[in-house]
Amino acid sequence: MGFFIRKRKNHFPVDGRTVVITGGSQGMGRGLAKLLAKKGSNVVIVARDVKKLQAAIEYISAAAANPQTQRFHYISADLTNPSESVRVIEEVTAWNNGQPPDIVWANAGTARPGLFVEIPIETLRAQMDANYWTATYLAHATLNCWLKPASAFPATEGPAPTLPRHFVITSSSLAFCGIAGYSAYSPAKAALRSLSDSLRSELNLYAGARRAKYGSAATAPPADIKIHSVYPGTILSPGHAAEEQSKHPVTKVLEEGDPAQTEDQVAAVAVRELEKGGYLISTQFLGSAMRASALQGSPRNNWFVDTVFSWATSIAWLFIGPDMEGKVYKWGKENGMTNAQ
Ligand SMILES: NC(=O)C1=CN([C@@H]2O[C@H](COP(=O)(O)OP(=O)(O)OC[C@H]3O[C@@H](n4cnc5c(N)ncnc54)[C@H](OP(=O)(O)O)[C@@H]3O)[C@@H](O)[C@H]2O)C=CC1
Numbered sequence: 617m618g619f620f621i622r623k624r625k626n627h628f629p630v631d632g633r634t635v636v637i638t639g640g641s642q643g644m645g646r647g648l649a650k651l652l653a654k655k656g657s658n659v660v661i662v663a664r665d666v667k668k669l670q671a672a673i674e675y676i677s678a679a680a681a682n683p684q685t686q687r688f689h690y691i692s693a694d695l696t697n698p699s700e701s702v703r704v705i706e707e708v709t710a711w712n713n714g715q716p717p718d719i720v721w722a723n724a725g726t727a728r729p730g731l732f733v734e735i736p737i738e739t740l741r742a743q744m745d746a747n748y749w750t751a752t753y754l755a756h757a758t759l760n761c762w763l764k765p766a767s768a769f770p771a772t773e774g775p776a777p778t779l780p781r782h783f784v785i786t787s788s789s790l791a792f793c794g795i796a797g798y799s800a801y802s803p804a805k806a807a808l809r810s811l812s813d814s815l816r817s818e819l820n821l822y823a824g825a826r827r828a829k830y831g832s833a834a835t836a837p838p839a840d841i842k843i844h845s846v847y848p849g850t851i852l853s854p855g856h857a858a859e860e861q862s863k864h865p866v867t868k869v870l871e872e873g874d875p876a877q878t879e880d881q882v883a884a885v886a887v888r889e890l891e892k893g894g895y896l897i898s899t900q901f902l903g904s905a906m907r908a909s910a911l912q913g914s915p916r917n918n919w920f921v922d923t924v925f926s927w928a929t930s931i932a933w934l935f936i937g938p939d940m941e942g943k944v945y946k947w948g949k950e951n952g953m954t955n956a957q
């Protein structure tokens with residue numbers, strides 16, 4: 617039997633490892649936390665609202681595979697403040713017996729849709745804070761901890777990890793395609809894709825140094841580091857319900873065909889793709905098409921599928937592009953310029 621059923625390598629082992637998930641109190645982050653609890657991880661969730669965090673911890677820990685040995689923890693932090701990311705990593709390391717977390721998932725984010733000229737300047741900046749800077753500050757704190765053994769972080773104890781560490785970013789399929797109504801949000805998510813590609817390139821340097829003659833326990837990081845980014849489409853979350861309130865009707869027209877996923881569905885696909893070794897990860901078919909049409913120089917998950925799919929989407933855009941332009945034009949023609957909510 618073993619001859620026929622070749623078990624593929626799991627590139628994202630989580631059993632017994634410690635995972636930090638920001639935005640873990642609801643929506644996709646809560647779905648991820650529950651799934652990883654089921655797969656045997658120790659989980660720390662981070663968000664601002666303590667009541668929601670407490671309720672989520674109860675919900676997440678109930679899914680634990682080994683309730684006697686797995687541990688769960690929450691930290692209340694506003695991640696738009698850079699020093700809060702540093703504190704989170706320090707606190708998790710202390711909680712985790714002096715060992716830094718194995719996996720950190722920058723998932724916190726919020727969308728404030730609306731027409732560009734209607735959005736106050738402060739909201740434009742706040743959207744960058746909530747979506748770009750939260751993840752970037754966390755990446756900076758985490759990579760400093762993982763890459764600099766002699767950094768400000770408490771000295772780590774015990775044996776060096778043998779498995780790679782992972783930093784995962786939740787972006788959005790809107791990173792691949794700009795549509796009316798998301799001008800405050802999409803640029804932040806597109807910037808995260810660029811951050812992901814840049815860090816992926818840079819981390820090769822440390823992987824090389826670990827194996828070179830210059831690498832030593834004192835100067836080289838103790839484990840390889842893998843970076844990944846996930847690009848979901850519509851997720852039926854509390855955040856999504858809130859954004860629907862301020863969403864311009866033309867935006868609803870444009871995203872009408874986007875299949876909605878529950879927090880559990882999106883978490884299951886994201887983790888499955890990570891287990892397969894995915895780097896730039898979409899979570900449903902439309903998202904995969906959007907991804908394929910916007911690959912640029914990003915490392916491929918599967919060179920054959922990604923290349924052929926990108927050719928197909930290049931042709932598809934010749935029809936979809938004008939169709940979407942026409943939908944926005946038609947909405948203006950029929951309803952005028954006002955936000956008809
Ligand atoms: N919903 C959707 O349709 C889509 C969402 N996404 C992205 O997926 C991720 C999850 O979204 P979703 O599932 O909708 O989750 P929600 O919007 O429902 O929840 C957001 C989570 O992030 C936390 N959070 C928000 N701001 C901060 C902050 N400044 N500091 C710390 N924590 C914060 C919230 O807790 P609290 O408010 O208590 O801080 C909450 O736990 C986000 O990055 C989002 O942009 C991507 C594609 C589609």
Ligand SMILES: CCCCCCCCCCCCCCCC(=O)[C@@H](N)CO
Nearest residue numbers: 727788849850871874905906929932936
């Ligand atoms: C060949 C390619 C064809 C592409 C057609 C593109 C159609 C546009 C679909 C827009 C989907 C938007 C999902 C929103 C997710 C999100 O991040 C917000 N809900 C924030 O929470």
